[in-house]
Amino acid sequence: MADAFQPERIVVTGGAGFIGSNFVHWVVQNQPGVHVTVLDKLTYAGNLDNLEGIPEDRMEFVRGDICDAQLVDGLLSRADAAVHFAAESHNDNSIADPEPFVRTNVEGTYTLLEAARKHGVRFHHISTDEVYGDLALDDPARFTEDSPYKPSSPYSSTKAASDMLVRAWHRTYGVPATISNCSNNYGPRQHIEKFIPRQVTNILSGARPKLYGDGLNVRDWIHTEDHSSAVWAILTRGRAGETYLIGADGERSNREVLSAILEAMDRPADGFDWVRDRPGHDRRYAIDSAKLRRELGWRPLHTDFAEGLADTIAWYRDNPQWWQGAKEATEAKYAAQGQ
Ligand code: NAD
Numbered sequence: 001m002a003d004a005f006q007p008e009r010i011v012v013t014g015g016a017g018f019i020g021s022n023f024v025h026w027v028v029q030n031q032p033g034v035h036v037t038v039l040d041k042l043t044y045a046g047n048l049d050n051l052e053g054i055p056e057d058r059m060e061f062v063r064g065d066i067c068d069a070q071l072v073d074g075l076l077s078r079a080d081a082a083v084h085f086a087a088e089s090h091n092d093n094s095i096a097d098p099e100p101f102v103r104t105n106v107e108g109t110y111t112l113l114e115a116a117r118k119h120g121v122r123f124h125h126i127s128t129d130e131v132y133g134d135l136a137l138d139d140p141a142r143f144t145e146d147s148p149y150k151p152s153s154p155y156s157s158t159k160a161a162s163d164m165l166v167r168a169w170h171r172t173y174g175v176p177a178t179i180s181n182c183s184n185n186y187g188p189r190q191h192i193e194k195f196i197p198r199q200v201t202n203i204l205s206g207a208r209p210k211l212y213g214d215g216l217n218v219r220d221w222i223h224t225e226d227h228s229s230a231v232w233a234i235l236t237r238g239r240a241g242e243t244y245l246i247g248a249d250g251e252r253s254n255r256e257v258l259s260a261i262l263e264a265m266d267r268p269a270d271g272f273d274w275v276r277d278r279p280g281h282d283r284r285y286a287i288d289s290a291k292l293r294r295e296l297g298w299r300p301l302h303t304d305f306a307e308g309l310a311d312t313i314a315w316y317r318d319n320p321q322w323w324q325g326a327k328e329a330t331e332a333k334y335a336a337q338g339q
């Protein structure tokens with residue numbers, strides 16, 4: 001399917017994080033005519049190494065805060081599109097301290113929208129399936145674009161608020177904006193606070209994996225490269241004002257994912273610890289991505305979870321310098337929470 005909108009200069013916020021950096025690599029590899037400006041504050045979750053290998057003539061890196069209106073205005077005045085990944089992204093952190101979530105996720109999105117409005121910039125907002133709350137384990141339903149907003153955590157409520165701002169800025173001011181709500185991503189360069197990398201790096205460091213609650217919570221896993229290709233499809237062929245759900249039919253319980261990790265890393269099936277549950281822990285997420293597939297012809301390429309997981313484990317094994325420096329502090333934070 002041909003692209004209807006062909007941007008030449010895009011601003012990618014949060015491009016030094018897990019999914020944002022994957023998207024920058026994806027664009028540089030697949031869209032030769034596009035120049036990327038990354039705007040990233042380099043919080044604990046941002047890492048310049050994530051952008052290693054990208055040629056200088058294809059990308060400019062700007063260290064800064066999406067809440068800095070003057071900086072954001074200047075960058076968007078020179079762009080024809082903005083793809084907004086920057087966020088505080090971890091639920092457990094939002095429970096411990098919600099303040100930066102409200103600031104970055106809500107105020108930061110507002111700041112970007114104001115600049116997009118002023119400069120007529122196409123705006124794609126990256127959001128999450130968590131805005132829809134959770135589903136029961138025995139419910140055959142999946143989230144669709146029409147599901148009601150019902151966020152549970154400080155993180156997901158700030159993402160829901162940011163989605164509402166985007167919708168209002170489109171309807172009231174005509175900002176040419178789209179939104180995508182994606183399910184749980186996995187792949188290389190994900191921060192080790194998150195479920196899969198935490199367990200993998202625990203095992204690689206000689207510690208035991210940690211499973212919350214009864215381990216039956218279900219997440220709908222998608223490889224981050226498939227998220228990137230979906231975002232490009234929506235940015236270039238999606239209809240302004242529309243929301244698209246992104247998912248790859250990857251529902252698995254946490255217990256199942258952990259069992260797959262233990263098996264792939266030659267550890268006994270009971271080689272993990274049960275730990276305190278997350279307060280307000282969402283039970284199940286599940287995405288129906290029919291609209292994205294039907295309207296934009298998108299399909300995921302990484303459909304073999306065991307293979308994607310093995311590649312991800314290999315990446316953490318091969319790149320200890322990337323994660324070892326953050327391991328002690330990350331685990332100390334969890335230990336203080338009984339997790
Ligand atoms: P991440 O935490 O790995 O990266 C976030 C990036 O944003 C970091 O590089 C950080 O430095 C940057 N950042 C944070 N605050 C900033 C600020 N005020 N100004 C500028 N930069 C700032 O996050 P991720 O997992 O890559 O998630 C990226 C986006 O995708 C988020 O919007 C998240 O809500 C969404 N999302 C994530 C998942 C997932 O499974 N991880 C799934 C669906 C949607």
Ligand code: DAU
Pocket residue numbers: 089090091092127128129130182183184185193194195196198210211212213217218219254278285
């Ligand atoms: O659904 C999309 C969301 O997925 C994104 O919006 C978030 O940014 C992203 O962090 C992710 O949120 P989750 O809370 O689902 O991901 P997390 O990796 O923190 O946890 C996945 C599941 O694993 C969840 O049910 C909690 C559980 N868990 C997590 C950790 C860190 C454990 O059992 N043990 C752990 O050590």
